[in-house]
Amino acid sequence: MLYNSFNTQQTFIQKLKKIDYILLICILLLGLVSALAMYSTDGGEILFHSKSHISKFLIFFPMMIFLSFLNIKFWHTFAYFFYFIILLFLIWAALYGVKASGSQRWINLYFINLQPSELMKIAIIACLAKYYHRIQLNQVNSIKTISIAVLILSLPIMLVIIQPDLGTSILIGLSGIVVIWLAGVNIKYFIYSLISLLISMPFAISFLQPYQKLRILTFLNPDRDPLGAGYQIIQSKIAVGSGGLTGKGFLKGTQSYLEFLPEKHTDFIFTLFAEEHGFLGSLALLLVYIIIIYRVLKIGAISRSYFAKLFCYGYGSSIFFYVTVNMCMVLGLLPIVGSPLPIMSYGGSSMLATMIGFTIVMSAKINHKQLIA
Template sequence: MQRNSFNAQLSFFQKVKNFDYILLFCILALGLISAFSMYSTDGGQILFHSKSHITKFIIFFIMMIFLSFFNIKFWHYFAYLFYIVVLFFLVWASLYGIKASGSQRWINLYFINMQPSELMKVAIIACLAKYYHRIQLNKVNNFQVIFVSLIILILPIMLVISQPDLGTSILIALSGLVVVWLAGINVKYFVYSFLALLISTPFAIALLKPYQKLRILTFLNPDRDPLGAGYQIIQSKIAVGSGGLSGKGFLKGTQSYLEFLPEKHTDFIFTLFAEEHGFLGSIGLLLIYTVVIYRVLKIGSISRSYFAKLFCYGYGTAIFIYITVNMSMVLGLLPIVGSPLPIMSYGGSSMLATMIGFAIVMSAKINHKQLIA
């Protein structure tokens, strides 16, 4: 009985027809741009980073297409299980994970070193979307409802902070809070929470690890240690500024090629792109991201299922947050945190999570007329 409910009543060709081809084209465009950017980070050769990134994009893009054919009821039914499995992976990473650069965030799955916190960015949205799916609007602000949603939020956040990974934990919190906001929780709770955050900020800073405090101090004044903690952000600003209006040209970025800019293939990929393609190229990239976000929100607006609406609105807003945080970080407008640029940055876990999110969105588009009881 349950199996039949998962089988879409649409034929295969109807499902294919219902795809959002504009969104699909934009994802492919981002994948193509990221491939050339990664090729550039490897010095104009197909080496480890470019080969790995391109391979993962192709595999996860095909996976996204395949998962898109799953009925939206399937994603609704397994949303809690998705969250629990990723939560288990977070616990496993904290206890037995791979250590690198002082953090213990990854688990070895043989074919990929997975960072569960990246998957939690999507799992938290799906879980809360299901949780609020059947809750009536007049009960959203009940103490019990708010308490359960806070537990769902706090558990993964505490696990990610313990790894330690403060930046990703903040992004997970924002992803979940977006869904809570969209579900209709009273704005006064956000005001109270914000005031409590302001009051507790001095105490929270005292609990930060030395490298986290250093990042904040470096953000406030990068020139205090130009050859140490402030080096990355200073070089990033120089690279972006040197791109000018039209950029230095593909494979001609001096900051990148002369190795002034470390870790350019990960969170700082936008810096390399901006140096090579300038202001006009950066605007073009932002336009593609804008279309992606618009299409995700558009799918949410036409979906009859409340679960699909909440997920699409939440995921679209989360993508906006990830892009804003990443670009603000490399431009020196925010402290450096672990926030990859969706699809563009190197990283299998980030790519996997992003594609799973798009698969659920595409499933919502294909089955946008379907209601979920």
């Protein structure tokens, strides 16, 4: 199968010419910027975080290019299998996973502590894209079709919530909902769901963990506990604001270097970047993400395969959600929910999931004229 996917040498060269090089350059650029940012988090030295982050990018980026040459049919064929494997990993994590900071989210695979919920962000898009691939438009709004889609979406969300990881479960839910909406489900179902959610929210809050309730209260008023729960977001806003228009300069971020900003290598990597490079640097970084999202959506637009269209549109929307949630979170516009910034944030599972998503998108570009029965 692998040989057939690559076909002949001439076919390989033809496929090489069809790669979206603008998208590839933007991903590589993000990798370079993230390496410098991680180097900065380690105080201008190549220590654990920078060494681990750079090595993972150097592994996953070539892997993405190599696997992109697999036919889009390959990803369509194994979409359900991918979903069920990650679902089993989530169950395994819930029962025997590695515990850290009060959460049980990781599986120890010796060479990497895998966080299955990150991979589920991609698996749910691929699974629902395949599910709707063969469903006729007149059947999309049937109770049976919607019920199966909701079940596919609900299972991983529930498994991630019990870890507990409310932020990732919300992002998985948003990714799945986008695909369901793009498949043509009537907007009235989304309106009914939204009304039900708003009505049930007061009851749902009572089931939140104490730290999750504290995050919501901190978001509403960070100054209520400036040295405790509100410390992270207050310091984050100070760091971003102190960057000004052009920033303090590379390796010169005082909030970061004087250790006022915890977790700066993970979800708050944008804070460090904004302090060092200012508003203009942040705008440039945001522009790179906008170009990436645009290229992913454009690939979906030119793809003849409905599976490829749904996946690209769903994945492009998901990147938008990840970037928006992360940046709004560090600016105090949303509660802290634990949403990594794609490629920029430290984390092997997040990097792997992001690269798998780009792999399928690039495969869709190379095989954009191909139909899937």
